Amino acid sequence: MTGTPTRATIVGAGGLGGPIAMSLGAAGLELTIVDHDVVELSNLHRQIQFTADHVGRPKAIVLADAVTARGGQARGVAVRWRPEDTDEHTQDADLVIDASDDPATKFAVSDWAVANGRRYVIASALRYGGNVMGGAPGYACYRCLFEEPAEAPTCAQAGVLGPVVGAIGGVAAAIALGLAYDDRTYAGALLVFDDLRTLVEPRIVRFAARRGCPACATAPISPFAAPIRLAEGS
Amino acid sequence: MPSIRVPSALRTFTGGNADVEVTATTVRDAIADLERRHPGIAARILDGGGAVKPFIRIFVGADDIGGLAGLDTQLTERDEVSIVPAIAGGT
Numbered sequence: 150m151t152g153t154p155t156r157a158t159i160v161g162a163g164g165l166g167g168p169i170a171m172s173l174g175a176a177g178l179e180l181t182i183v184d185h186d187v188v189e190l191s192n193l194h195r196q197i198q199f200t201a202d203h204v205g206r207p208k209a210i211v212l213a214d215a216v217t218a219r220g221g222q223a224r225g226v227a228v229r230w231r232p233e234d235t236d237e238h239t240q241d242a243d244l245v246i247d248a249s250d251d252p253a254t255k256f257a258v259s260d261w262a263v264a265n266g267r268r269y270v271i272a273s274a275l276r277y278g279g280n281v282m283g284g285a286p287g288y289a290c291y292r293c294l295f296e297e298p299a300e301a302p303t304c305a306q307a308g309v310l311g312p313v314v315g316a317i318g319g320v321a322a323a324i325a326l327g328l329a330y331d332d333r334t335y336a337g338a339l340l341v342f343d344d345l346r347t348l349v350e351p352r353i354v355r356f357a358a359r360r361g362c363p364a365c366a367t368a369p370i371s372p373f374a375a376p377i378r379l380a381e382g383s
Numbered sequence: 384m385p386s387i388r389v390p391s392a393l394r395t396f397t398g399g400n401a402d403v404e405v406t407a408t409t410v411r412d413a414i415a416d417l418e419r420r421h422p423g424i425a426a427r428i429l430d431g432g433g434a435v436k437p438f439i440r441i442f443v444g445a446d447d448i449g450g451l452a453g454l455d456t457q458l459t460e461r462d463e464v465s466i467v468p469a470i471a472g473g474t
Contacts, residue, residue, distance in 0.1 A: 163474025186474070196474070250474040275472035278391055295469040299438030309472055339440075341467055344391050344401065352465065354442045357450035 155329040158183060158239040160230040160258055161248035162208035164314030165272045165321060167198035169248055170212050172322035174221025178329060182216075183238050184209040184249075185229035195311040230254060232261045245269045246325050248318070252298035259284060259291035263364045268328040268336075272321035274309050278342040279317045281351075283324045288337030289358035290365055316348045385458040387417050388465040389424075396424040402463075410441060411454040413464050428466060438469040 162184035188203040213225030226238045247258040262269035269284040324335045340351040384404040407413035418425035441448045442465040448456045
């Protein structure tokens with residue numbers, strides 16, 4: 150890799166954010182990791198970047214230190230990610246990855262990335278499965294896919310198997326790395342991990358932009374965007 | 384027969400089964416037959432007006448029904464209908 154490193158902001162330093170940050174930091178991306186939470190003992194079975202010595206410390210700071218200790222470049226910002234604060238942690242990012250545990254944050258990250266013409270990845274995991282979506286200017290967005298946040302349980306409420314976040318986080322990192330180097334194979338695609346059977350072979354589905362999507366309506370036009378296919382009545 | 388891939392969050396309705404075969408020629412019929420076999424599940428997929436809930440997306444094979452004919456999308460014997468909900472978790 151040559152030239153200026155790609156800058157990426159990772160929202161969430163937990164089960165998904167850990168493997169994503171480790172992978173992207175080791176690949177040479179310059180990371181900002183944003184998470185308001187602190188390490189708890191109950192996190193350790195799935196957030197294997199932390200140890201019992203880290204309990205009570207800010208996850209973003211500890212994870213950034215772990216990336217740096219492996220030769221990467223990372224800074225931790227121990228705040229909740231909010232679009233009104235992006236000057237502090239996201240404005241200069243080429244790529245944004247959501248690894249949070251909060252449905253509203255996933256939509257906010259996607260909306261911000263679309264409005265600002267950034268590439269992005271939205272990753273989710275719960276119990277034995279999850280989803281990963283790649284996004285880039287000109288492609289159908291996360292709000293095209295799921296119109297609004299669902300009242301769905303989080304990992305903290307419903308649990309997640311430790312290896313599941315490792316597997317899905319690894320896939321999210323690979324898609325993010327591809328997007329960082331303008332490989333748009335998975336832009337506008339959703340990888341669906343239904344359960345343990347599909348962890349090694351997720352279903353890959355593509356979806357159309359939704360007519361009237363409020364996020365896409367204000368999106369800048371990318372010079373290398375694929376045409377958005379609008380679905381009638383969707 | 385076409386089949387429906389049930390997301391893990393809704394498998395409490397299907398006794399844990401991930402795949403349910405249905406007798407149907409459209410996606411709408413498939414969900415109706417799924418409801419007959421597993422009462423209560425359709426209300427988790429469709430709203431009171433019979434439209435797909437906003438945080439759920441339905442695919443036939445790899446194709447989004449939003450780009451086809453929506454709930455009226457025709458099914459063949461070998462089609463697999465996937466119900467994909469938004470997932471919140473990550474940490």
